[in-house]
Amino acid sequence: MSTSTAARRTALYESHKRLGGKIVDFHGWELPVQYESIIKEHEATRNRIGLFDVSHMGQVFATGPDALPFLQKVNENDISKIGPGKAIYSHLGNEKGGVVDDVIVSCLAKDRYLIVVNAATADKDFAWFQKNAQGLRVTLENKSDHYGMIAVQGPKAAELVALLAPKAVELPRFGAMELELHGQPSFITRTGYTGEDGVEFIVPNEIVVRVWEDLLAQGQSYGVAPCGLGARDVLRLEAGYLLYGQDLDDEHSTYEANYGWVVKLDKGDFIGKSVLAKQKTEGITRKLTGIKLLERGVPRAAAPVLLDGKEIGKLCSATYSPTLQAGIGTGYLDQPNLAPGTKVAVTLHGREVPAEVVKTPFYVSPNLKKGA
Amino acid sequence: MLDPKKLKFLKSHEWLNLEGSDATVGISDHAQKEITDVVFVEPPKVGRKVKQGEACCVVESVKAAFDIYAPVSGEITAANADVVKDPSIVNAEAFGKGWLFKLKASDPAEAGKLMDHAAYEAFLKTEAAHGSH
Numbered sequence: 436m437s438t439s440t441a442a443r444r445t446a447l448y449e450s451h452k453r454l455g456g457k458i459v460d461f462h463g464w465e466l467p468v469q470y471e472s473i474i475k476e477h478e479a480t481r482n483r484i485g486l487f488d489v490s491h492m493g494q495v496f497a498t499g500p501d502a503l504p505f506l507q508k509v510n511e512n513d514i515s516k517i518g519p520g521k522a523i524y525s526h527l528g529n530e531k532g533g534v535v536d537d538v539i540v541s542c543l544a545k546d547r548y549l550i551v552v553n554a555a556t557a558d559k560d561f562a563w564f565q566k567n568a569q570g571l572r573v574t575l576e577n578k579s580d581h582y583g584m585i586a587v588q589g590p591k592a593a594e595l596v597a598l599l600a601p602k603a604v605e606l607p608r609f610g611a612m613e614l615e616l617h618g619q620p621s622f623i624t625r626t627g628y629t630g631e632d633g634v635e636f637i638v639p640n641e642i643v644v645r646v647w648e649d650l651l652a653q654g655q656s657y658g659v660a661p662c663g664l665g666a667r668d669v670l671r672l673e674a675g676y677l678l679y680g681q682d683l684d685d686e687h688s689t690y691e692a693n694y695g696w697v698v699k700l701d702k703g704d705f706i707g708k709s710v711l712a713k714q715k716t717e718g719i720t721r722k723l724t725g726i727k728l729l730e731r732g733v734p735r736a737a738a739p740v741l742l743d744g745k746e747i748g749k750l751c752s753a754t755y756s757p758t759l760q761a762g763i764g765t766g767y768l769d770q771p772n773l774a775p776g777t778k779v780a781v782t783l784h785g786r787e788v789p790a791e792v793v794k795t796p797f798y799v800s801p802n803l804k805k806g807a
Numbered sequence: 808m809l810d811p812k813k814l815k816f817l818k819s820h821e822w823l824n825l826e827g828s829d830a831t832v833g834i835s836d837h838a839q840k841e842i843t844d845v846v847f848v849e850p851p852k853v854g855r856k857v858k859q860g861e862a863c864c865v866v867e868s869v870k871a872a873f874d875i876y877a878p879v880s881g882e883i884t885a886a887n888a889d890v891v892k893d894p895s896i897v898n899a900e901a902f903g904k905g906w907l908f909k910l911k912a913s914d915p916a917e918a919g920k921l922m923d924h925a926a927y928e929a930f931l932k933t934e935a936a937h938g939s940h
Contacts, residue, residue: 473844474846665869731847731891732847732849733869733872754869757846784849
């Protein structure tokens with residue numbers, strides 16, 4: 436994929452090799468797609484603990500008296516709703532109503548925020564931030580090269596994290612804290628991308644390996660498993676999370692992505708608001724919709740979805756769901772109001788496989804309390 | 808379990824067990840390890856006539872779909888219903904219970920073009936040396 440520049444490695448690259456990780460190029464990063472088995476790693480995360488190297492994610496700090504007005508301008512969600520110690524999921528909108536990236540913003544202090552951005556979009560986001568910070572008293576720092584990031588996910592994740600950082604366990608869902616780990620200023624947020632309880636460690640590169648090794652060693656008795664991108668993708672799709680660049684992009688809006696709860700039209704002005712307000716009142720013509728196969732088979736991205744024999748869209752994300760033991764996928768369908776249970780078909784290897792529209796998320800973990 | 812030393816192999820990692828004109832086809836142990844987590848098998852329909860090298864069966868893992876090619880020409884005589892029901896059998900026993908389909912070879916001499924076990928092992932080494940990531 437990366438032709439001109441060598442693929443980048445996270446601080447954990449050698450650890451992945453030692454653990455037998457199968458390394459692939461993911462948006463220019465050399466990361467494990469799996470160690471032993473996607474199914475086993477998925478199962479460990481749903482039932483015990485999975486460890487994920489997400490060091491490719493980017494970290495941007497916004498500091499200054501206008502940090503909040505700046506974030507309100509570039510975010511569709513209402514960042515004023517979070518005070519120090521809280522985080523929020525949000526979309527960065529563009530003027531056309533499309534989405535620049537999806538991010539998690541943590542409030543560290545009233546004038547200091549941490550924005551975790553996607554790897555493939557980190558440079559694009561930072562340029563977008565700089566452009567939109569002009570005239571505002573806010574300092575932007577892209578510290579993506581300074582930090583590594585480890586996600587600890589699963590019903591037993593909190594018990595394991597308690598051994599390393601006892602205070603972190605007091606964090607509510609979407610809580611955020613600063614702390615010292617191995618003498619280094621670090622962050623922990625109670626967030627994740629798996630649909631399970633868990634935390635994400637954001638720590639300087641110098642100590643990433645130590646934190647990873649500690650989690651692996653202390654997690655042995657819990658049945659912890661290091662997990663690759665393959666399991667991560669299955670877990671996030673089951674949990675209904677979007678993958679930027681695949682399910683969401685500069686051309687599709689948050690409403691079309693069926694993530695309307697993110698958009699807070701009543702918070703004041705922000706980039707893309709007028710387009711979104713229009714979509715809210717006039718409706719949308721396509722919507723990211725979940726489908727489940729009714730027969731055996733594994734749907735794939737780009738597979739056509741048919742209604743009464745006519746193509747109404749293509750899948751963006753699709754996989755075999757070990758939790759549902761069925762093929763699942765999401766795609767932008769031209770008919771935005773299909774009721775769950777509507778019979779459709781997905782073309783796979785030239786065959787029309789029966790499927791039905793289902794509500795997303797496909798799976799809600801009993802271990803994750805709703806609304807928190 | 809079949810003795811892999813008695814089987815013939817394709818570069819695309821299928822194995823062939825030929826007894827007279829009765830052929831059984833599966834994927835190698837190396838291939839099942841590479842694919843991992845087989846979750847779906849779509850074997851060819853019994854009675855279908857296939858040519859040597861023709862894609863006639865699909866094996867899918869969580870991540871990807873793999874075409875399986877007919878090692879020799881002939882007519883499909885059986886599809887393994889067990890691996891359709893429980894695809895993980897392909898991972899558990901690639902050289903045995905994890906077979907995919909059987910066919911009646913129209914020209915068993917075609918198998919002469921395939922690699923024997925020693926040649927396949929040597930081929931795997933050159934493939935590993937090239938680094939498939």
